[in-house]
Amino acid sequence: MDKKWYLVCTKPQREKKLAATLSKKKIENFCPLNRIEKTERSKMRISFEPLFSSYVFVFATETEMNTIRNIDCVINFVYWLGSPVMFKEDEIETIRSFTTQFSNISLSKTRVELTGRIEAVREYHRNNTIQSDTVAVIKDCYKLLLPSMGYTLIAEKERSTNDVFNYGFEGIKMGS
Incomplete structure (x- = not known):
């Protein structure tokens, strides 16, 4: 089966958790993180936040898509005109x-x-x-x-x- 990049919609603030769960299941994924640099009390603080809130990219087959849909923090794949969006x-x-x-x-x-x-x-x-x-x-x-x-x-x-x-x-x- 052919793997393609899809976009998954997650529950709010669950992007990192989904990425970790997919990695444990050996499903390739990409959760783009935005490196936020802030200066607080004259100290530089760096945090990493998901760039696209409530979205994670997955590289999956159609069979793996069913497994992904059943993960607790997944809402669904992003669809456009009746089919999942591919990248x-x-x-x-x-x-x-x-x-x-x-x-x-x-x-x-x-x-x-x-x-x-x-x-x-x-x-x-x-x-x-x-x-x-x-x-x-x-x-x-x-x-x-x-x-x-x-x-x-x-x-x-x-x-x-x-x-x-x-x-x-x-x-x-x-x-x-």
């Missing part, structure tokens, strides 16, 4: 790469286009080289368009030490 491997890998590279990602709803490709201007890869046509760089942020899900992922460009001087902080000396 291409490159879409999953692009989301995986984007969530690995960036933190504090926000979501913006867009129009759903199942025939649409992930698209934009540039792609930012793990080795920090710009390739392909998937991530747009617009006004100090990166945008990844996901037309099949109806979302745009937005991540702010991280400022390097050189960027500090470009934002009007030339007179501040470090360590003083």
Whole structure:
């Protein structure tokens, strides 16, 4: 049987639990996590939260889909026009790469286009080289368009030490 990537809708705040349960059952899954960096009381705190609330991607056969439906925290697969929504491997890998590279990602709803490709201007890869046509760089942020899900992922460009001087902080000396 042929495996495909599907999207499963979970009960609220059960994404990580479902991912762990699927992994125990040896069903490949992907729960994109958003690395949230917050400064509290002058200390950096990092937490990981599901990027898409109440959704987990699963790589499954039709037989495994029945097993997945019977897991307690699963509501159902996401359907479009009477059949489960399927995703291409490159879409999953692009989301995986984007969530690995960036933190504090926000979501913006867009129009759903199942025939649409992930698209934009540039792609930012793990080795920090710009390739392909998937991530747009617009006004100090990166945008990844996901037309099949109806979302745009937005991540702010991280400022390097050189960027500090470009934002009007030339007179501040470090360590003083």
